[in-house]
Amino acid sequence: MLMTAGEYIESLRRLNLNLYLLGEKVENWVDHPIIRPSINAVAMTYKLAHEPENETLATTNSPLTGQKVNRFAALFQSTDDLVNKVKLQRQMGQRTACCFQRCVGMDGINAAYSTTYEMDQKHGTEYHQRFREWLKYIQEKDLCVCGAMTDVKGDRGLAPSEQVDPDLFVHITERRKDGIVIRGAKAHQTGVANSHEMLIMPTLRMREADKDYAVTCAIPTDAEGITMIYGRQSCDTRKLEEGDIDVGNYSFGGQEVLVILDDVFVPWERVFMCGEIDFSIMLVERFAAYHRQSYGGCKAGIGDVLIGAAASMADYNGVRRAAHIRDKLGEMIHLAETIHACGLACSYQGWRTEAGNYQPDTLLANVCKLNVTRFPYELCRLAEDIAGGLLVTTPSEKDFRHPVLGKYIEKYLKGVADVPTEARFRMLSLIHAMSFGQIAPSYRTESMHGAGSPQAQKIMIERETDMPRKQELARIIAGIDEREDILG
Numbered sequence: 001m002l003m004t005a006g007e008y009i010e011s012l013r014r015l016n017l018n019l020y021l022l023g024e025k026v027e028n029w030v031d032h033p034i035i036r037p038s039i040n041a042v043a044m045t046y047k048l049a050h051e052p053e054n055e056t057l058a059t060t061n062s063p064l065t066g067q068k069v070n071r072f073a074a075l076f077q078s079t080d081d082l083v084n085k086v087k088l089q090r091q092m093g094q095r096t097a098c099c100f101q102r103c104v105g106m107d108g109i110n111a112a113y114s115t116t117y118e119m120d121q122k123h124g125t126e127y128h129q130r131f132r133e134w135l136k137y138i139q140e141k142d143l144c145v146c147g148a149m150t151d152v153k154g155d156r157g158l159a160p161s162e163q164v165d166p167d168l169f170v171h172i173t174e175r176r177k178d179g180i181v182i183r184g185a186k187a188h189q190t191g192v193a194n195s196h197e198m199l200i201m202p203t204l205r206m207r208e209a210d211k212d213y214a215v216t217c218a219i220p221t222d223a224e225g226i227t228m229i230y231g232r233q234s235c236d237t238r239k240l241e242e243g244d245i246d247v248g249n250y251s252f253g254g255q256e257v258l259v260i261l262d263d264v265f266v267p268w269e270r271v272f273m274c275g276e277i278d279f280s281i282m283l284v285e286r287f288a289a290y291h292r293q294s295y296g297g298c299k300a301g302i303g304d305v306l307i308g309a310a311a312s313m314a315d316y317n318g319v320r321r322a323a324h325i326r327d328k329l330g331e332m333i334h335l336a337e338t339i340h341a342c343g344l345a346c347s348y349q350g351w352r353t354e355a356g357n358y359q360p361d362t363l364l365a366n367v368c369k370l371n372v373t374r375f376p377y378e379l380c381r382l383a384e385d386i387a388g389g390l391l392v393t394t395p396s397e398k399d400f401r402h403p404v405l406g407k408y409i410e411k412y413l414k415g416v417a418d419v420p421t422e423a424r425f426r427m428l429s430l431i432h433a434m435s436f437g438q439i440a441p442s443y444r445t446e447s448m449h450g451a452g453s454p455q456a457q458k459i460m461i462e463r464e465t466d467m468p469r470k471q472e473l474a475r476i477i478a479g480i481d482e483r484e485d486i487l488g
């Protein structure tokens with residue numbers, strides 16, 4: 001069953017989340033003005049699945065259910081599926097201009113699917129079959145899954161089991177006949193309050209002493225023992241004000257939450273790794289490759305909106321034809337398309353796992369994400385350059401609507417004669433929101449640290465590169481090693 005956007009939003013009301021925002025428990029979080037835009041962004045993933053023109057991108061047939069399912073809950077069964085995923089994410093980015101959150105679950109699902117298979121092959125466990133059953137349930141109900149990987153980590157120089165406080169990485173505190181109990185916290189959980197389920201995964205390589213930390217499992221987001229603390233975004237309280245201009249992107253937004261897991265019980269049928277330290281890093285790296293591929297979609301799509309906003313501001317300011325403006329817009333297009341090209345390239349170069357689903361090329365996925373740690377900054381810089389200083393000095397919508405002040409603003413903040421001042425005002429607000437972090441959570445910082453900080457990609461890029469071969473190539477051409485005989 002493919003839920004509609006409306007059905008999805010209603011389904012969230014049936015959850016009993018223990019969610020806090022600005023120091024207060026939120027009872028009706030679905031209609032909360034700060035939270036609702038992030039729900040709308042996820043709802044777009046449900047809307048697209050019902051659009052005939054997006055059927056190929058947004059849905060696929062599931063081998064588990066034999067039915068059409070939403071791509072955000074699906075396995076990648078070919079390189080075409082990987083390509084369609086990235087194209088879907090670009091369109092989602094274009095239509096929401098923010099993080100639409102549901103990709104983390106999709107990427108976690110695919111990483112856990114192949115890892116559980118290989119774990120069972122080696123250890124004779126039954127994780128894969130359990131995982132398939134759980135995934136079937138997710139697909140049949142069309143549920144939204146939050147991929148929960150990032151632990152709070154404490155002292156970054158210490159392994160999980162070496163921390164002064166043992167709870168700084170999620171771990172098993174009890175193994176019972178009917179299941180396990182887990183404790184810890186997951187940070188920056190994208191869209192968790194908009195999800196029905198959390199897929200808990202380990203966050204790094206584990207050693208022998210870290211056995212209790214090698215845990216993968218699924219829990220409902222309203223399970224007993226969970227506390228969610230909603231993350232701040234700059235200018236978030238603008239959403240509490242009247243009007244729709246100052247927020248920049250009124251309908252959509254991202255969501256990041258600190259999730260506390262205080263002795264949460266997980267029945268065995270929902271446990272997909274329990275102490276297999278040798279598979280922790282495989283799961284982490286496969287997930288990371290997927291999510292670094294993902295950025296080749298969403299960040300290009302969000303970039304498209306920013307480029308459109310910058311070009312519009314140039315129009316409104318009457319400078320669109322200036323050579324330097326055209327040059328800057330051209331540069332912005334180049335940056336967004338390079339991001340997308342990397343996302344597509346790693347998808348086309350994907351490979352089949354033993355379980356049968358597909359992974360993007362690891363090296364190219366990491367190159368994609370490393371570009372994303374830089375290019376959105378440059379895109380924002382250029383958009384700010386084109387927009388002008390008014391970007392950070394605009395009066396409020398309240399001033400604009402004021403019977404006396406409004407007339408001044410209308411008159412003095414006008415650009416070209418045929419564009420209403422309000423349009424200029426709205427476009428500036430959009431660029432402000434995208435650039436300064438109100439809606440994404442920031443096109444910039446999220447691009448830097450989401451899916452892993454730049455050093456993580458550099459390490460993977462180095463590891464995935466055959467440097468001895470490159471050096472051999474150089475030695476041959478330089479004549480240090482025997483030159484290739486072109487006639488031979």
Ligand code: SF4
Pocket residue numbers: 098099100101102103104190291294295298299446450
């Ligand atoms: Fe999806 Fe991008 Fe948000 Fe990750 S950052 S969840 S890929 S929209």
Ligand code: FE
Pocket residue numbers: 099190446450451
């Ligand atoms: Fe992200």
